[in-house]
Amino acid sequence: MNVFDAIRARRSIKSFTGDDVAADQVQRLLDAAVLAPNHRLTQPWRFLVLGPDSRRAYGRVLGSRKSAKVEDPVAAEAVARKVEGEFASVPVAVAVAMRLDEKPEVREEDFAATWMAVENLCLAAVEEGLGTHVKTGAVMDDPRVREALEVPPEERVVAIVQLGHPAEQPAAKPRTSAAELTRWLP
Numbered sequence: 001m002n003v004f005d006a007i008r009a010r011r012s013i014k015s016f017t018g019d020d021v022a023a024d025q026v027q028r029l030l031d032a033a034v035l036a037p038n039h040r041l042t043q044p045w046r047f048l049v050l051g052p053d054s055r056r057a058y059g060r061v062l063g064s065r066k067s068a069k070v071e072d073p074v075a076a077e078a079v080a081r082k083v084e085g086e087f088a089s090v091p092v093a094v095a096v097a098m099r100l101d102e103k104p105e106v107r108e109e110d111f112a113a114t115w116m117a118v119e120n121l122c123l124a125a126v127e128e129g130l131g132t133h134v135k136t137g138a139v140m141d142d143p144r145v146r147e148a149l150e151v152p153p154e155e156r157v158v159a160i161v162q163l164g165h166p167a168e169q170p171a172a173k174p175r176t177s178a179a180e181l182t183r184w185l186p
C-alpha cells in the first residue's frame, strides 16, 4: 500500500473484532513510530503496552471519572461498568508517553515529535490491516493512572492508542480542501 492510500484509508476505529493482535505486529508498529522526525533526536516517546492489570486499572479510573459526572448513584455505577467494559474489550491499548525536557522549547518540539510518532503508528497499522483510535483527555494526568501505568515524574502520557482489527470501516469525515486553507505566497 502506498502512503497516500494509507492516509486516505485511515479512520478512527470505534469497534474492533475479537481477533487477537500479535505482539510482533504491535512491535512493528512501534518500530515505525520511532522513525518519526525529531529535532535534536531527543527520542522523547515512550510506549506502554497495557497488560491485563494495568488495563483494568486504567478502565476503572476512566469509568470512575465518567461516573463522577452522573448524580444518580445507580446510573453512575452503570456508567462506570459500561466504560470499564468498553475499555476492556479493546484488543490492544498502547499509552504513548513522552519524556519532559526541562527546557520549554525542547518540550514543545518533543510533544510535536511524539504526535508524529503516533501518526506513524496509525498509518503503519493501516498497512497491517489494523485500525486505531487515538484518545486523549485529563484522565491521562490522573494520579491513579500515573500510578497504575508506573509513569515516572519526568514523563507525561499524551495519548492512549486503541488498536485492533476494525469491525467496520467508517465513512471518511468531511474535510475542508487543502486548497481552501492554503495561501501560496509570492
Ligand SMILES: Cc1cc2nc3c(=O)[nH]c(=O)nc-3n(C[C@H](O)[C@H](O)[C@H](O)COP(=O)(O)O)c2cc1C
Residues within 6 Å of the ligand: 010, 011, 012, 013, 134, 135, 136, 137, 173
Ligand atoms: C490529538 C488527538 C486527540 C484525540 N482525542 C480523542 C478523544 O479523546 N476521544 C475520541 O473519541 N477521539 C479522539 N481523537 C480522534 C478524533 O476524534 C478523530 O481523529 C476525528 O474525529 C476525525 O476522524 P478520523 O480519525 O476517522 O478521520 C483524537 C485525535 C487526535 C489527533
